[in-house]
Amino acid sequence: MSPTPVTLTNTRTVTPEGIHEGWVQVDGGRIAALGSGEPPRGTVHDVAGRWVAPGxxxxxxxxxxxxxxxxxxxxxxxxxxxxxxxxxxxxxxxxxxxxxxxxxxxxxxxxxxxxxxxxxxxxxxxxxxxxxxxxxxxxxxxxxxxxxxxxxxxxxxxxxxxxxxxxxxxxxxxxxxxxxxxxxxxxxxxxxxxxxxxxxxxxxxxxxxxxxxxxxxxxxxxxxxxxxxxxxxxxxxxxxxxxxxxxxxxxxxxxxxxxxxxxxxxxxxxxxxxxxxxxxxxxxxxxxxxxxxxxxxxxxxxxxxxxxxxxxxxxxxxxxxxxxxxxxxxxxxxxxxxxxxLGLADLGRVEAGAPADLLVLDEELAAAEVMYRGAFVG
Structure with missing residues (x-):
């Protein structure tokens, strides 16, 4: 069974292109979309402006x-x-x-x-x-x-x-x-x-x-x-x-x-x-x-x-x-x-279609929350 879709909001997300401020939607174990403004309907997880990094x-x-x-x-x-x-x-x-x-x-x-x-x-x-x-x-x-x-x-x-x-x-x-x-x-x-x-x-x-x-x-x-x-x-x-x-x-x-x-x-x-x-x-x-x-x-x-x-x-x-x-x-x-x-092209990136492996960093740049394949760890 795939993890429940969730949208991380109030993020500062590290992407291949730069820093994305807004939300990251996760569905089916993969990143579905990144956006700004109102997040999509459904489960919302507010990260309170913290850094969101790729796993x-x-x-x-x-x-x-x-x-x-x-x-x-x-x-x-x-x-x-x-x-x-x-x-x-x-x-x-x-x-x-x-x-x-x-x-x-x-x-x-x-x-x-x-x-x-x-x-x-x-x-x-x-x-x-x-x-x-x-x-x-x-x-x-x-x-x-x-x-x-x-x-x-x-x-x-x-x-x-x-x-x-x-x-x-x-x-x-x-x-x-x-x-x-x-x-x-x-x-x-x-x-x-x-x-x-x-x-x-x-x-x-x-x-x-x-x-x-x-x-x-x-x-x-x-x-x-x-x-x-x-x-x-x-x-x-x-x-x-x-x-x-x-x-x-x-x-x-x-x-x-x-x-x-x-x-x-x-x-x-x-x-x-x-x-x-x-x-x-x-x-x-x-x-x-x-x-x-x-x-x-x-x-x-x-x-x-x-x-x-x-x-x-x-x-x-x-x-x-x-x-x-x-x-x-x-x-x-x-x-x-x-x-x-090492040619692991789909890893280490926050972009639509990539595996939903995400790391929320606290003020000390340590792991505050970890998501693996769309589900929170621990």
Whole structure:
């Protein structure tokens, strides 16, 4: 049964074209119309002039609420999804980390089932085709050179739901893998890499179109050795991921990204792990022990920074408060920009015909109310 039609009134709605002040009508799980003046007859829900945003879209997230997507446990994954949904993240791409060939196939197959159900918007493979010296929170013993035959097996197991894969361009076979991914409709991202500027440009020319969590786990920016950071910031074809928890990237460095790429190319992500929503303690990520202290996650054995423990509205809030980004631009960087980067054209947008995934923000830019497919959550 479809949710009862409802019209949200007195809204400041973030749309692809700008800010719409008026009402948003929802019917049959989709946005029916936007307008001004008197709302249509029927159920009315007054949001009292608050911001109404599209449901946020996290395209790089590994878990939350005590579960990690690499565990390939359907019920645990649903808890992660439900927790994020309650916070305003209505669409997620389930992120995997480096694993053995057998485990990766099992994980991809399990997440594909959740995609078939509509619970996940796709599958993201952050490993294993990444550089050992920039492995971050990935087990270096599980990393390997790009292999198109192995990638093809993942595609088969994923049944059309594999959305993105991160590749280090300097590895043998990387450009061939990037071309294969692009021709298969999978977004290739550059990350966890020691690539030079020239090697990174070659990857973008081969079809890569995303930079995985810029700055983190990649060759640093140098004035005579600009590396992947400069290559990504200077290429209008590339969406630039940014983990804006103010732990992974200093606000001053994040400001450089926003100023250089513009909010239309900045894709806010969380890279969140299973500890998100639970607090400090010791957890695991891809088999590695991770300790969370003060919300900061680090690999126990190496001290390397691991995933974040935020949900996406916190990144939006940080962009507004610490970088001076407007609320509409910050919202788009957490909705339509990541959705567009991964070809999820109907997500992250408030317009007639789109799914009725909406987020009402309070004065602190946290989730006051969340609508998913036309029904309020919680």
């Amino acid at each position: 946020l879209v996290d395209t790089h997230v590994h878990g939350g609420a005590g579960h990690g997507f690499p565990e390939a446990d359907a019920e645990g994954a649903r808890r992660t999804i439900a927790y994020n949904r309650s916070q305003g993240v209505t669409s997620m791409v389930g992120g995997l980390v480096a694993a053995s060939p057998e485990d990766t196939l099992r994980q991809v197959s399990a997440l594909a089932d959740l995609c078939d159900e509509g619970e996940l918007a796709g599958i993201y493979l952050e490993g294993p085709f990444i550089a050992r010296q920039r492995c971050g929170a990935h087990d270096p013993d599980l990393l390997r050179d790009p292999d198109t035959a192995e990638f093809d097996r993942w595609l088969e197991a994923g049944r059309g739901h594999v959305r993105m894969i991160t590749v280090a361009p300097e590895l043998p076979g990387a450009l061939e893998l990037i071309r294969s991914a692009s021709s298969s409709g999978v977004v290739a991202a550059v990350g966890h890499t020691e690539a030079t500027y020239e090697e990174t440009v070659a990857a973008f020319d081969a079809g890569a179109s995303v930079a995985t969590h810029l700055y983190n786990a990649m060759r640093p920016l140098g004035h005579r050795d600009p590396g992947p950071i400069a290559a990504a910031l200077g290429d209008d074809r590339v969406a630039v991921e940014l983990i804006l928890d103010l732990v992974h990237v200093h606000a001053g460095a994040a400001q450089v990204v926003v100023d250089a790429a513009g909010p239309g190319r900045v894709s806010l992500v969380t890279d969140a792990m299973n500890a998100t929503g639970l607090g400090d303690g010791e957890y695991t990520l891809g088999g590695l022990r991770v300790r969370v202290s003060g919300g900061e996650a680090r690999v126990v054995e190496t001290g390397s920074i691991a995933s974040s423990t935020i949900v996406l509205p916190q990144a939006v809030r940080n962009a507004v408060r610490h970088l001076g980004v407007s609320v509409p631009d910050a919202v788009r960087s957490a909705s339509s920009v990541p959705a567009g980067a």
